[in-house]
Amino acid sequence: MKTAWFVNLVMGGILFLMAGEEFPNDSGDPMLNRLQLHQQLQANLEQEIREEGSAGGSTKSVAKAVVFSALLPGAGQLYNGSYWKAAAFLAVEAAAWTVFFTYTKKGDDKDAEFKRYADQYWSEYRYWSYVNYLADQRYEETFPDYTAVPYDQIGTLIQDEYGNRYWYLIDENYYRENEAAIKAQLREIETQFPTGSGFTHHLPGTKTQQYYEMIGKYPKQFGNAWYDADFHAIYQDFGQGNITSMNALYATMRDDANQLYKTASYGTMVALVNHLISAVDAGFTARGINRRNMELTYQNRFVVDEYVSMFGMRVGF
Numbered sequence: 001m002k003t004a005w006f007v008n009l010v011m012g013g014i015l016f017l018m019a020g021e022e023f024p025n026d027s028g029d030p031m032l033n034r035l036q037l038h039q040q041l042q043a044n045l046e047q048e049i050r051e052e053g054s055a056g057g058s059t060k061s062v063a064k065a066v067v068f069s070a071l072l073p074g075a076g077q078l079y080n081g082s083y084w085k086a087a088a089f090l091a092v093e094a095a096a097w098t099v100f101f102t103y104t105k106k107g108d109d110k111d112a113e114f115k116r117y118a119d120q121y122w123s124e125y126r127y128w129s130y131v132n133y134l135a136d137q138r139y140e141e142t143f144p145d146y147t148a149v150p151y152d153q154i155g156t157l158i159q160d161e162y163g164n165r166y167w168y169l170i171d172e173n174y175y176r177e178n179e180a181a182i183k184a185q186l187r188e189i190e191t192q193f194p195t196g197s198g199f200t201h202h203l204p205g206t207k208t209q210q211y212y213e214m215i216g217k218y219p220k221q222f223g224n225a226w227y228d229a230d231f232h233a234i235y236q237d238f239g240q241g242n243i244t245s246m247n248a249l250y251a252t253m254r255d256d257a258n259q260l261y262k263t264a265s266y267g268t269m270v271a272l273v274n275h276l277i278s279a280v281d282a283g284f285t286a287r288g289i290n291r292r293n294m295e296l297t298y299q300n301r302f303v304v305d306e307y308v309s310m311f312g313m314r315v316g317f
Helices: 002-019 030-057 062-071 075-080 083-121 124-138 172-177 179-190 209-217 219-225 245-292
Strands: 156-160 163-167 294-303 306-315
Touching (some): 124 172, 124 179, 124 219
Antiparallel strands (some): 156 163, 294 306
16 A cells, blocks of 8 residues: 555645645644645646636537538537538538529529420411321321311411421311310320321320420421421431421420539539538537547545545546
8 A cells, every 4th residue: 555655645746746736734644644635636636627628628419410510511510619611511502502593593594495485486286287187188097087177288388488388277267266176176186196106195285394395305296386397297206317497496495404404403412412421520520529528537535544546537428
């Protein structure tokens, strides 16, 4: 025990000297002197620990750090005191959403543009006139009992900057007066064209996104309704043959819109990844802070008829 007493004395002396403290006055009783030394040393250590804790040694909640950054990248880093990392994650978040909103707006503008173009140059009236013409003249064997909607059977020659072409149009006044009945009749015909005719889809009854997609994507069925199309021509789907210049331009406009939306989606993907990385980083950083948050402990324990100074480290998690 003399060895323990000597070690305690040396350690206590070192800590007193480091703290700039004076040794307690000699009481004349060795045991009392040692007790006073232990008590003073413990008080000094506890004071040091409190000061260390107030200087930033508090623990961090890993769960809070993760949740903060999952909700807003950089918030968990800010909670941990990692200000530069917080700024970086927040900057990435801002950039990602800027890309998303900017390119979504551009995509919406392009979407509205190609729809205006289609409404101006692709005609549902011409499409149903083309279906009526095919059933009456080109597929009469498929529809032997078909009674055609009244139309110009000779055809109208159109001559303008888009070239010379023939349209076999339903009488326009008759079409406007009986539009619902005519469409119902021709929708039945639309579903009965033979294999190889190119009629593989059904034109939606309203101008949905699918409507605008199909009229540009399947020229073999819908291509003859473009303003620069000829009813005599047989157009092919993309990559298989000829299409009209208006159909080609329209398809390009739709592709441009889709590409803009795709770029916007990259912004959301970056934002999601940023949330994930920020949350993981915040959790590990908080855990690391807690591991570094070690506190020096000191206790007096009575061992074999005398007090022994016990030093240690306490780690907060």
